[in-house]
């Protein structure tokens with residue numbers, strides 16, 4: 001009989017792409033796969049493009065660290081989601097559940113715990129997100145991307161596996177990127193990515209400096225859903241996309257340097273592809289500060305330059321981009337020294353091992 005796994009995770013692409021990396025490998029090993037996600041999150045859209053993975057939607061509530069009237073309603077949504085997840089798991093009888101975190105994963109981990117199904121959580125950031133923090137006591141194993149995260153995992157559940165990078169990103173073809181953007185090959189390319197949901201702050205400051213920057217760079221800008229500026233659609237040497245799926249490997253291959261938020265998956269992808277980065281982490285005011293820690297750790301290793309949002313201005317942005325381009329070889333050399341880490345194989349081995357108990 002085929003072994004069954006249920007994957008979960010969502011809210012932003014950072015909580016889905018690891019699952020997308022696992023799916024082809026799990027199929028190769030003969031697993032039957034299904035997915036539990038939310039009704040409207042990005043995970044639903046991303047999974048709709050994947051064949052043979054049934055998707056079950058459940059109710060989910062946002063877990064916040066700050067006051068909001070929805071904080072009174074959302075615990076009930078999480079309870080409803082837990083009951084739904086419990087029933088799906090009871091019916092589907094998976095051997096194991098793998099969670100990439102995000103709010104939707106909490107009811108799933110709880111539903112698995114009530115069904116006594118083993119669960120593996122993967123945490124991408126240095127400090128665990130709120131959803132993973134809540135779910136950890138109920139999980140069988142907690143895999144981490146940064147070794148220092150093990151300090152935050154109680155007991156002997158924590159396992160360092162490293163960052164999972166999708167294999168298709170290695171298959172990028174710069175020529176296809178140039179064609180897709182209609183860029184010329186002679187002029188350097190700056191790739192700008194404000195995280196999977198886009199960043200208004202980065203979009204605004206980039207566009208305010210477009211004239212100066214496009215005199216030296218061609219710019220491909222992933223700006224997030226609903227953030228295309230219609231006045232700039234025909235701007236020479238500037239190409240905007242809301243979100244890129246299949247063509248992303250080609251855009252990354254084409255880029256000489258990158259300006260990005262410091263989401264864990266994105267920065268490890270740029271590291272693996274040896275792309276010099278200027279990182280503008282999400283500020284402490286808007287998050288728990290995990291991206292600042294991610295970026296600091298990369299800066300310490302000499303992989304990136306970092307500009308904190310409080311210091312972001314037209315002048316500081318331009319200075320940092322030109323400096324990054326000038327010193328690009330230094331960053332590439334440092335990144336070449338980083339250790340290769342086959343996190344995907346480690347995860348697969350762990351999934352197989354944990355599902356046997």
Ligand SMILES: CC(=O)N[C@H]1[C@@H](OP(=O)(O)OP(=O)(O)OC[C@H]2O[C@@H](n3ccc(=O)[nH]c3=O)[C@H](O)[C@@H]2O)O[C@H](CO)[C@@H](O)[C@@H]1O
Nearest residue numbers: 012013014017124125195196222243244263264265266291
């Ligand atoms: C605002 C927020 O909560 N951000 C968090 C979220 O970021 P976010 O969802 O932006 O996550 P990451 O930067 O980690 O990953 C984004 C993923 O989406 C992919 N991608 C992106 C754009 C695109 O057009 N196409 C595409 O495929 C990237 O290649 C990458 O694999 O999860 C990360 C991982 O837990 C955290 O570090 C971030 O702090």
